[in-house]
Amino acid sequence: MEYRLDTNAAKQADNFFSRIEQKGRYLGLFTRAEKVISQKGTIGIDFSFKADSGETADYLTIWTHNKDGNRLQGFNTLMAIMTCLRVKELKATDGEIEKYDSQAKQRIKSVVPLFKELMVKPIGLLIHMEEYEKTSGGTAWKPSISAPFDKDGFTASEILNQAKTAGTLAKMEQALRDRPLKAGPSASQQPAASNYGGDGSFNDFESDIQF
Numbered sequence: 001m002e003y004r005l006d007t008n009a010a011k012q013a014d015n016f017f018s019r020i021e022q023k024g025r026y027l028g029l030f031t032r033a034e035k036v037i038s039q040k041g042t043i044g045i046d047f048s049f050k051a052d053s054g055e056t057a058d059y060l061t062i063w064t065h066n067k068d069g070n071r072l073q074g075f076n077t078l079m080a081i082m083t084c085l086r087v088k089e090l091k092a093t094d095g096e097i098e099k100y101d102s103q104a105k106q107r108i109k110s111v112v113p114l115f116k117e118l119m120v121k122p123i124g125l126l127i128h129m130e131e132y133e134k135t136s137g138g139t140a141w142k143p144s145i146s147a148p149f150d151k152d153g154f155t156a157s158e159i160l161n162q163a164k165t166a167g168t169l170a171k172m173e174q175a176l177r178d179r180p181l182k183a184g185p186s187a188s189q190q191p192a193a194s195n196y197g198g199d200g201s202f203n204d205f206e207s208d209i210q211f
Contacts, residue, residue, distance in 0.1 A: 020057040020143045023128045023176050027052045033118040035092040041067030057143045080156035084148045087117045122151040131181040139181055
């Protein structure tokens with residue numbers, strides 16, 4: 001066998017254990033989709049993501065409902081993720097995964113409630129970087145989900161509308177911006193308008209959806 005230099009493959013070798021640290025479009029899969037409840041009773045899903053190019057991102061959390069059961073911004077994002085993965089229902093079941101333990105200061109095996117229907121399936125994410133306050137003081141940046149798309153580049157709205165061509169993703173990527181920390185109460189503590197770009201809400205799946 002003979003080999004020719006593939007510069008793209010060479011660059012990806014550097015990314016194998018690297019973290020996602022810049023906004024952009026990433027294809028990959030969720031390696032963890034864990035049901036989480038905050039100390040204040042907010043309900044959500046915490047994702048780990050591995051891009052095809054090797055980069056990873058942990059703690060991609062979306063909050064779907066507050067303690068009173070009211071929908072939050074992340075509900076729309078979850079409905080879009082389910083659409084892109086062609087999943088109509090979710091039910092958490094216990095499963096073993098590796099996750100970082102802050103007390104042990106290393107990754108350990110844990111049994112946690114997982115939404116396995118969302119895991120280990122091809123999906124794309126538009127990711128932006130978001131500034132946050134560290135508990136030890138100061139600020140840092142973390143990746144955050146702006147919107148999902150399927151492996152063929154179709155957004156949730158295009159899938160639901162049975163679009164023949166994918167065109168929304170390029171516009172969304174062009175408009176993608178990082179989010180510096182705002183003054184005042186943390187955005188994670190306030191319900192906000194959905195950051196998903198589309199034609200409407202994902203309140204329910206209709207019986208005639210073609211998947």
